[in-house]
Amino acid sequence: MKPSLRSGKLTQWKDDRGFGFIQPADGSKDVFLHMSELQDATRRPQENDTIYYYPIVDSDGKIRACNAFILGARNKSTSPWGFLIGNAKLSAVPRSNFPIYEVLLLSILPLSGATHFTLTTRNPLPLILYSVMSLVTYALYAKDKSRAQRRQWRTPEQTLHLCELAGGWLGGFIAQRMLRHKSQKASYQTKFWTIVAVHHIAWLVWLVWGKTRWV
Known part of the structure; x- marks a missing residue:
């Protein structure tokens, strides 16, 4: 019922x-x-x-x-x-649809840079980190929300941000949209989007200048 x-x-x-x-x-x-x-x-x-x-x-x-x-x-x-x-009718378990268009827009530059880096240097580490850390970060978000609902010990925000910085920011973004977790706290969002900007700027620098060193 x-x-x-x-x-x-x-x-x-x-x-x-x-x-x-x-x-x-x-x-x-x-x-x-x-x-x-x-x-x-x-x-x-x-x-x-x-x-x-x-x-x-x-x-x-x-x-x-x-x-x-x-x-x-x-x-x-x-x-x-x-x-x-x-x-829409509200569901007993809050969960949004996968934010496919937002994910595509956010990931174009970093994934292009990481792919080019892999092909140029024969080092797939960035692509591996993005894939693995995104999964890890999403799992940490889900676990943290579950703990919050049960009033249990929470995952430190610093841990979440470190995982995002290590390449899991895309998984964090997906978790924010799908699980509605950490998406309303202004101080958290400021740090999160700073991390996203760092990744985008780093890959832009690589695509503009860094790749010429390997030619």
């Missing part, structure tokens, strides 16, 4: 850790809310916000909020497909 939409007041919010607790309008037990469960929020949550959500009971019997949104702070057109998402 699908849970019904409920509402409550956000009585606690730990912005640095990305989670808080909702006091349901019916006076029942507090409900855990993680930032990744907020739908198209136009701002960070604040205490006393009214939150609409679907209650989900975890295997340990604890209740958490799923597919939540902040009353008065929901943007249904944050992506080209926002009008479809806004009218």
